[in-house]
Amino acid sequence: MDKLYSLTAGQMKDLLDKREVTAVEITKSVIENIERTDKEIQAYITYNFDQALQQAAGADEKRAKGEQLGELAGIPVALKDNMCTKNLRTTAGSKILGNFVPPYNATVVEKLLADGAVIIGKTTCDEFAMGSSGENSAFQVARNPWDTTRVPGGSSSGSAATVAASQVPLALGSDTGGSIRQPACLTGIVGMKPTYGAVSRYGLIAYGSSLDQIGPMARTVDDTAMLFKAICGRDKMDATSKDYTYTPYGDSVKGMKLGLPKEYFGEGISAEVKEKIYAAVETLKEQGAEIVEVSLPSTDYALSAYYIIACAEASSNLGRFDGVKYGFTGSDRSSLENLYVSSRSEGFGEEVQRRILLGTYVLSSGFYDAYYKKAKMLQKVIRKEFEDALKLCDAIITPLNPTTAFKIGEKSDDPVAMWAGDICTVTLNIAGLPGINVPCGFDSNNMPVGFQVLGRKFSESTLLTIAKCYENTVGGFAVKEF
């Protein structure tokens, strides 16, 4: 069977269950295809091909013996390179972790392996997940499969690109301010940021710990749910993780109330994007959803709150990189102080340094009350506004990104323009809520557009239901032949 690599995880599972293919055959097909296409896509920092083939053989052996198998047994998955993998290099896209080989697995990795998944490799990302285009990687810039002169979004750039280019059916990303949903949107795939606490963060290299969340990326809603199901739930290694029981989703929005917040449809959103989103809302309305207007008045301030909180936490989290215990060590060993400074200055890229500096600034004496404290108070207000709005409806629909994918280099020298693009996604992280990108067509440059469905805490099944209904109604999402 040719092109096994291009199947969805669901299709692979069917064939495996019927014993029409083996996991090794699938894995070989995936590896060959990555070797053919990845020079152009640049989705991977590290390949895990030898291990992957062994994992696949292990899944086949279990199947042959009739042993109990996980749902993902024999199915290839890619991991963003900020999730620790035992004995497999984990860089977080940074020079400072360029040679870091973790002695342990992140909980999500343990869960995937226990399920029998095949770990194909570690994907390209913005350094420490700080970026919206993938251009802040210390290694390479992943490409958008729909137009390789454009960015795939970020920071889970490689995870989005590898799924969109049909190199693998499934990938994990992490989302602190939109880093799963935005690259999913820009590459035309599904990506879900679960509720804060739904998935363990143990072994995820921290950026903003109170906002970070790992989540699934795939080309179909069913595949997205399949991966989410495998990773969610309480983990004693992450005190913020919650007892979470995965609930099955449906495919009908009949009788559902969907909120449209006017604050998300302002001038900053391109006309083409708005047009596609209104059309998608119309489609859901035709399927029986009731559309109600809701208001989230503090949306304008969300970017400030997000960047203050995220960078404050980052400046503290990244304090551990000192060139002593692990990672890159600086050239100046003339004193301990100089070792710290040279390790950090030579090891961190400019964007990371900028965010550390901003975090240091907003936490520094005399500025704490004006910035950090205010941002945390604003976070409470934003949470309350979402809570109130979500009393009037079952879920909220917004644009996911103000524009479609831009050209590589177009915004890379203007951090403020780059940061401003996160306006539609950061609010969710601030409020700790789940959200999903649903592809909804293409703009005049043939680049994907997506809308965001967000909901109450732990309402992932509602979001998946809405996404599934839309996917069925439009006859599935377009896939780029690559």
Add this chain to the structure above:
Amino acid sequence: MEIDIMRLAKLAKLSIPEDKVEEFRSKMESIIQMVENLPDDLDTTGSLVDPDDTMELRKDEVQPSFPRNEMLRNAPYTAAGCILIPKVVD
């Protein structure tokens, strides 16, 4: 607003090369201008902690830890099972 970028860098244990100082300063100033967009009438009394989002700690139990050699494998300079750093006392 003028940012003392050198002081910030010192606090963050970073050193900014001389030819980059101006660029860092001007980008930081526009970033700070952007994040200054916060409401004036915000109620700043009350706790910063979200009472609805509690954490559950695991039991404090003795468990096997990582072997020392595995932990040291990533350290840049080691000797005799220890991490080496520049001399801190004369």
